[in-house]
Amino acid sequence: MTLDAELRAFYEARQQQIPAEIREIMRRAGQELADSGQADRALTAGAQAPLFSLPSATGQTLALDDLLAHGPVVLTFYRGAWCPYCNIALHSLQQHHDAITARGACLVAVSPQIPDESLTLTEKHNLAFDVLSDLGSDTAKQYGLAFDLPGDLAAVYDKLGFDLQRVNDGHSRTLPLPATYVIDRTGIIRWAFVTTDYTTRAEPTDILAALDALD
Secondary structure (H helix, E strand, O other), X not given: OOHHHHHHHHHHHHHOOOOHHHHHHHHHHHHHHHHOOHHHHOOOOOOEOOOOEEEEOOOOEEEHHHHHOXXXXXXXXXXXXXXXXXXXXXXXXXXXXXXXXXXXXXXXEEEOOOHHHXXXXXXXXXXXXXXXXXXXXXXXXXXXXXXXXXXHHHHHHHHOOOOHXXXXXXXXXXXXXXXXXXXXXXXXXXXXXXXXXXXXXXXHHHHHHHHHOOO
């Protein structure tokens, strides 16, 4: 099953569990974000990837330029461990991790959540790649991905128990668009997937094809 098919199946099942009024708030927020042009303002193929140094779930600090010294980097941004679509996508990336590293690339995932939450996620899904904490979404802002949740949707997330105030270290309303980049050793973005639809993610086979296309 493709990642897209898995996400679609989860979405259809999930919709039946969510009250109509909450679905409408989610739908409206999603449409407003799509209409905002946020995805069009994000970095895309051909751009120089902004450098960053971020803490990992295990307490290390990883820098993009250090990673690039060893080969291409697959950089994926996700909303957090509280997001089931993110968990499905990260699990799928884990299943393709060996294929990514076999191509000489390094996979790293970035979210705005605190390191403790990233560690819990890493252990739960047995992730073999690093999960980094972008507190305040400063790195996501450099990539043009950060946006603020509308107040009514933020209230819904609070009612659902996501507690973004805690897991995002006080930056409860700022999240990144789902995005994945393939960055070559010179720091140039060679392939990009960016969307305002959090139920859609980059297909791992497309990531592998982008790595295969590198010079």
